[in-house]
Amino acid sequence: MLQTAEPIHQSSLHYASAPSAASTIPTAAVPAVKPAPAMAIPNHHHILIVTGPAGCGKSTVAKFLAEHYDYEYIEGDEFHPASNIEKMAQNIPLDDADRWDWLILLRDQALEALKQGAKGVVVTCSALKKKYRDVIRTARIYDEDPNASVHFIYLRASREVLLARVSGRQGHYMKETMVTSQLATLEEPDKQEIERLRDVKIVDVRGGLLEVQKLAIAAAEQILAEESPDVSS
Numbered sequence: 001m002l003q004t005a006e007p008i009h010q011s012s013l014h015y016a017s018a019p020s021a022a023s024t025i026p027t028a029a030v031p032a033v034k035p036a037p038a039m040a041i042p043n044h045h046h047i048l049i050v051t052g053p054a055g056c057g058k059s060t061v062a063k064f065l066a067e068h069y070d071y072e073y074i075e076g077d078e079f080h081p082a083s084n085i086e087k088m089a090q091n092i093p094l095d096d097a098d099r100w101d102w103l104i105l106l107r108d109q110a111l112e113a114l115k116q117g118a119k120g121v122v123v124t125c126s127a128l129k130k131k132y133r134d135v136i137r138t139a140r141i142y143d144e145d146p147n148a149s150v151h152f153i154y155l156r157a158s159r160e161v162l163l164a165r166v167s168g169r170q171g172h173y174m175k176e177t178m179v180t181s182q183l184a185t186l187e188e189p190d191k192q193e194i195e196r197l198r199d200v201k202i203v204d205v206r207g208g209l210l211e212v213q214k215l216a217i218a219a220a221e222q223i224l225a226e227e228s229p230d231v232s233s
């Protein structure tokens, strides 16, 4: 459990690194990005879950990735029951019981989108605890699509960054005071998830929009590359 999410600033194998200048990273604002070229592997139907506490930039990054890869975008917050929204608006953190059905619904929505023909899906979901990510991981088991593949892109931010971004957002039910409970609940992806399951990438989101976009694309490209068939063997 992490009480304060001070980012680790040294580079790490598991962090996405910015791609070289020769890459196809767009330099314009989000709506102006070009669809991605041929990197996506047709045999894999990717479900990219963009995770992290309120204010880390899930919606911003997920919309960008969905547009870039021409994937379907699923905004997790739209699938909460009204009771959850009401609770959060009253500054009452959700508990496990409030979250189970929501997590399963998100998993099922992603699978349904693939079934309806989406070539990939990007979902926003805070997925604060490991057991929440495990619920989404079971999409592999329940899926009729043997090529469906779940990956998490965890957006890592300090308390200060989260507070600044949540307070800068207008008219949202999630207020600054909820950042503390989000961080108290947060279980960052652990060694087992990163090294054994190998389905998590970490993106440091303290930088500006363009920098974060580049890092997010680098993470997604790593995911796609790791799943590409090994042509050398």
Ligand SMILES: Nc1ncnc2c1ncn2[C@@H]1O[C@H](COP(=O)(O)OP(=O)(O)O)[C@@H](O)[C@H]1O
Residues within 6 Å of the ligand: 052, 053, 054, 055, 056, 057, 058, 059, 060, 061, 124, 165, 166, 168, 169, 205, 206, 207, 208, 209, 210, 212
């Ligand atoms: N890299 C960034 N730099 C500055 N502001 C950002 C960045 N990413 C997101 N924001 C802003 O921070 C706020 C929270 O982002 P949002 O995507 O809604 O986060 P989340 O979905 O994780 O709660 C929004 O107002 C958004 O425009």
Ligand SMILES: O=C(O)[C@H](O)[C@@H](O)[C@H](O)[C@H](O)COP(=O)(O)O
Residues within 6 Å of the ligand: 053, 054, 055, 058, 076, 077, 093, 094, 099, 126, 127, 128, 174, 182
């Ligand atoms: O945009 C946001 O501020 C967050 O996405 C926020 O709405 C919340 O984190 C989740 O929807 C669910 O709540 P939990 O994070 O408590 O599971």
